[in-house]
Amino acid sequence: MKGFIIALQFLTRLPTPVIVVDDAAFARSMRWFPAAGLVIGALVAGAAWAGGLADSRLGALAALIVWVGVTGALHLDGLSDLADASGAAHKAEGGDRERLLAVLADPHVGSFGVVAIVLQLLSKLMLLHMLVEAHVFLPLVLVPFAARIGPLVWTWWLMPLHQGLAARFRSAIGPIELTVWTAALAAASWFYPAFLVTPLLVLWWGWQVRRMIGGISGDSHGAGIELIETGLLLTLVVTAPWIPGP
Structure with missing residues (x-):
């Protein structure tokens, strides 16, 4: 339970009990990221339903x-940083990886990052609108949950880019955690088959990160969560049981 509270403290802006956290406890809290995603998803789905009335x-x-408020735009920040870095590297002659890493370490947001945030928010808004129109609410609970299985896989699979956030998590994730959450995802997919696309999205982003920067970082975790959430929303829209209008 302590790990779950730590995960909520890190991934959300929800009020939680004050507890003492050391590096080891913080690293172990990653095992609870998907559970924290369920809390986020419940709040998002509840807001969609209430507003949709x-x-x-x-x-x-x-x-x-x-969605943005409860997460404090944490993952949007990672998406914008990675967009700025990849954009700067693309503009450099030969796609300079050193330039990419330098911009990735820069806390300032550039034009590529702003565009990425705007496009991401517009994409989510449009997809959410279509889902609310189709009265699809319960699967929304599972979108943040499924997306946050990704960091567990990437942490176990990819080497950390540097001694930062991703490196602290690496020692806490193993086959047991992956098996438990994969089984939970499989159970969710039994009821909502759209979530069967989750492993493909997770593997795709891991491959992209390894190809682009050579390892996993906190920013690429955040960017991956955002992109997988959007991919899952799109899949739900495509497979939604559309209700004809009046």
């Missing part, structure tokens, strides 16, 4: 505001 557009907006 008035209008589907309001439901989508409420869900997006809660």
Whole structure:
């Protein structure tokens, strides 16, 4: 339970009990990331449903505001940093990897990062609107949950890029944690087959990160979570049982 509270403290802005956390306990909290995702998903789905009682557009907006607010835009920051880094490297002659890593370490947000955040928020807003229109609410609970299985896989699979956040998590993840959450994802996919695409999205992003920067970092964890959430929303839209309008 302590690990779950630590995971909530790290991944959300929700009020939690004050507890003492050392590096080892913080690293172990990663095992609870998918469970924290369920809490985020429940709040997002609840906001979508409540807003949707008035209008589907309001439901989508409420869900997006809660999604960004409860996570403190934590993963959007990683997405913007990686977008800036990849954009700067692409502009450099030969796609300079050193340039990419230098920009990735820069805390400032550039034009590529701003564009990435805007496109990500617009994508989520549009997809949420379509899901609210189709009265698809329960699967929304599972989207943040499934996306946060990704960091467990990437931590176990990829070497940390540097001695930062990703390196602290590496020692805490093993086959047991992966098996437990894979089984939970399989159970969720029994009811909502759209989530069968999750492993493909997770493996795709891990391959992209390894090819692009050679290892996993906190920013690439955050970017991966954001992109997988959007990919899952799109899959739900494609497979949604659409209800004809009046």
